[in-house]
Amino acid sequence: MQYTVKVSERVHWIGANDRRTHLFENIWPLPEGVSYNSYLICDEKTVLLDTIDASAGGDFIKTVVDTLAGKTLDYLIINHMELDHASEISKIISLYPEVKVIGNKFTAKPLQSYFPEVMANFMTIQEGDMLDLGHHKLKFYITPMLHWPETMMTYDQTEGILFSGDAFGSFGALRGSVMDTNTLLEFFEDEMRRYYSNIVGKFSAQASKAISRLASEIEIKTICSLHGPVWQKYAAQVLELYSRWSNYQAEDGVVICYASMYGNTGKMADYLAYKLSEGGIKDIIIHDVSKTHPSFIISDMWKYKGVMLGSVAYNGDMFPVMHTLCEEIKHLGLKNRKLGLFGSYSWNGGGVRNLNKFAEAIGWEQVGTPSEIHGIVNKNKYEQCDELAQAMIDAIC
Numbered sequence: 001m002q003y004t005v006k007v008s009e010r011v012h013w014i015g016a017n018d019r020r021t022h023l024f025e026n027i028w029p030l031p032e033g034v035s036y037n038s039y040l041i042c043d044e045k046t047v048l049l050d051t052i053d054a055s056a057g058g059d060f061i062k063t064v065v066d067t068l069a070g071k072t073l074d075y076l077i078i079n080h081m082e083l084d085h086a087s088e089i090s091k092i093i094s095l096y097p098e099v100k101v102i103g104n105k106f107t108a109k110p111l112q113s114y115f116p117e118v119m120a121n122f123m124t125i126q127e128g129d130m131l132d133l134g135h136h137k138l139k140f141y142i143t144p145m146l147h148w149p150e151t152m153m154t155y156d157q158t159e160g161i162l163f164s165g166d167a168f169g170s171f172g173a174l175r176g177s178v179m180d181t182n183t184l185l186e187f188f189e190d191e192m193r194r195y196y197s198n199i200v201g202k203f204s205a206q207a208s209k210a211i212s213r214l215a216s217e218i219e220i221k222t223i224c225s226l227h228g229p230v231w232q233k234y235a236a237q238v239l240e241l242y243s244r245w246s247n248y249q250a251e252d253g254v255v256i257c258y259a260s261m262y263g264n265t266g267k268m269a270d271y272l273a274y275k276l277s278e279g280g281i282k283d284i285i286i287h288d289v290s291k292t293h294p295s296f297i298i299s300d301m302w303k304y305k306g307v308m309l310g311s312v313a314y315n316g317d318m319f320p321v322m323h324t325l326c327e328e329i330k331h332l333g334l335k336n337r338k339l340g341l342f343g344s345y346s347w348n349g350g351g352v353r354n355l356n357k358f359a360e361a362i363g364w365e366q367v368g369t370p371s372e373i374h375g376i377v378n379k380n381k382y383e384q385c386d387e388l389a390q391a392m393i394d395a396i397c
């Protein structure tokens with residue numbers, strides 16, 4: 001049996017840390033792993049809230065059985081149907097054929113398509129419906145697009161616990177402590193923002209609406225997300241962070257991203273950073289887009305107000321990896337950033353020209369005049385970066 005951790009007297013965390021998978025959803029790097037969290041409430045009635053990813057499943061089912069200690073499982077609540085949480089559903093049904101599987105009307109379609117054998121057990125709830133377990137009284141909130149259409153959250157009125165699905169979840173396997181009591185917020189804040197910006201950020205309008213509605217209607221003492229720590233000590237801070245991110249609020253600071261073949265555009269990035277620093281901007285992050293995965297860059301862009309994009313020209317266009325980054329930014333729909341552009345070229349340009357097209361498409365406020373240098377970049381040519389750097393300083397400070 002895997003160990004379990006008590007969130008409270010009757011509420012158990014049953015999860016798994018995955019440090020083996022390289023790419024979450026086969027796209028997002030997991031340098032520090034990820035956790036999949038499931039929760040079991042052992043009350044007069046028993047309920048399992050979501051399952052975990054089968055690839056990390058191991059002895060998950062046995063742990064559920066052992067923690068139930070001879071009781072049957074009365075309910076399985078599906079807050080989220082994505083397979084990193086739903087893939088053990090069938091095994092639960094085969095062990096507990098009488099279990100009622102709870103979801104909303106949007107859960108039925110993916111449930112039918114992935115686990116048709118479960119439909120006979122399926123029970124639909126609506127927004128505001130209650131489930132009385134004895135001591136614990138659960139209330140359901142439908143929160144579409146956080147992060148799939150069927151997503152919902154379950155709130156335990158008795159102890160103020162919000163079972164939040166992906167919301168407030170984080171990349172990064174747990175580092176010993178499941179509860180946040182003995183956890184440093186800093187690491188998980190960065191990985192929670194990377195999770196938010198890349199997985200949920202596209203649906204920020206829905207996230208903002210859901211978070212403000214929940215915060216005004218219920219007292220949230222503990223947040224049990226499907227990834228990362230259980231938030232209790234930092235619950236208020238985590239709610240505040242989500243509110244900020246979902247409203248595109250950002251901190252003073254600039255993210256400089258450059259694509260460079262022979263180092264000239266890279267030199268411009270360094271010079272711009274130097275001038276920004278001279279102008280009083282303290283938080284400056286520089287990324288070589290050929291080296292850093294877009295998920296980390298986008299997470300930083302979600303944090304800071306200023307973005308400077310620089311690209312070498314490549315066959316009359318911007319550099320392919322910069323193009324990929326720009327497409328991802330457009331896809332996620334990040335809003336309200338200040339944008340500066342720069343680049344270098346050897347033939348007839350194309351890097352900055354196409355970055356300008358991106359600027360028009362994304363609709364961010366462009367600062368200064370794009371700085372574009374022909375041929376080698378040296379101290380005689382840096383001058384034209386000065387005006388651009390000053391414009392960014394004026395926009396941020």
Ligand code: FEO
Pocket residue numbers: 080082084085147148166226227
């Ligand atoms: Fe953690 Fe949307 O799955």
